[in-house]
Amino acid sequence: MKKLMIIGASGHGKVVADIAVKNGYEQIFFLDDNEDVKECAGFPVVGKCILAADNEDDKIVAIGNEKVREKIQKNLKNLVTLIHPNAVISRRVKIGEGSVVMAGAIINSDVVIGKGCIINTGATVDHDCRIGNFSHISVGAHVAGTCEISDRTWVGAGAVVSNNINICEGCLIGAGAVVVKNIEKAGIYVGVPARYLR
Structure with missing residues (x-):
C-alpha cells in the first residue's frame, strides 16, 4: 500500500x-x-x-x-516529487525532490526545476529555463524560454517573465506583473513593466 x-x-x-x-x-x-x-x-x-x-x-x-x-x-528523507497527471512535462525535464507540479501546468524541453518548488495550476515554464530551489511559479504565471529564476523566488499569479531574463534569489514578483529586464536586487516587484517596490 x-x-x-x-x-x-x-x-x-x-x-x-x-x-x-x-x-x-x-x-x-x-x-x-x-x-x-x-x-x-x-x-x-x-x-x-x-x-x-x-x-x-x-x-x-x-x-x-x-x-x-x-x-x-532540509531535515527530511524519503521526499517525493508529485506531478498531476494532467500536467504536460517534456521528456527532457529534471525536477528536484519535494517539488510539486499542479494540474494544467506545462513544462517544456530542457528545463531544470529545483527541489521544494511549486509549479502551480496552469503555470507554464518554457524551454531551457532554470527554476531555483524552493521557488514558486504561481497559478497562471508564465515563464518564457531561457530564463533563470534563482532560489526562493515567488512569481505571482498571472505574472509573465519575458524570455532570456534572470531573476536573483529572494524576489517576489507581484500578481499580473510583467518582467522585461533582469532583476539583480532581492525585493518585491510589481506592475507592467515590473518595477522595484521595496
Missing part, C-alpha cells in the same frame, strides 16, 4: 493530497503544528511537524512559505 505523509494541513496541502491520490497513494495523512486542525481534505492530521523527521514513509512538504518549506524539508 502506498503511504504518504503531507506536512502542512492547509489549502496547499489539500491540492497536494488530490495529486497524491491521482498518483496512487492509498493512505494519506497530515502533520501540522496547529493542534486545532484534525483533518484536511478528508484525511487525518495525526500530529505536529516534528514527527516527520523519524518517519520512514514517503513525504512531501505542502507549505506555501518558501522559507518554512526549506527549513522543514
Whole structure:
C-alpha cells in the first residue's frame, strides 16, 4: 500500500493530497503544528511537524512559505516529487525532490526545476529555463524560454517573465506583473513593466 505523509494541513496541502491520490497513494495523512486542525481534505492530521523527521514513509512538504518549506524539508528523507497527471512535462525535464507540479501546468524541453518548488495550476515554464530551489511559479504565471529564476523566488499569479531574463534569489514578483529586464536586487516587484517596490 502506498503511504504518504503531507506536512502542512492547509489549502496547499489539500491540492497536494488530490495529486497524491491521482498518483496512487492509498493512505494519506497530515502533520501540522496547529493542534486545532484534525483533518484536511478528508484525511487525518495525526500530529505536529516534528514527527516527520523519524518517519520512514514517503513525504512531501505542502507549505506555501518558501522559507518554512526549506527549513522543514532540509531535515527530511524519503521526499517525493508529485506531478498531476494532467500536467504536460517534456521528456527532457529534471525536477528536484519535494517539488510539486499542479494540474494544467506545462513544462517544456530542457528545463531544470529545483527541489521544494511549486509549479502551480496552469503555470507554464518554457524551454531551457532554470527554476531555483524552493521557488514558486504561481497559478497562471508564465515563464518564457531561457530564463533563470534563482532560489526562493515567488512569481505571482498571472505574472509573465519575458524570455532570456534572470531573476536573483529572494524576489517576489507581484500578481499580473510583467518582467522585461533582469532583476539583480532581492525585493518585491510589481506592475507592467515590473518595477522595484521595496
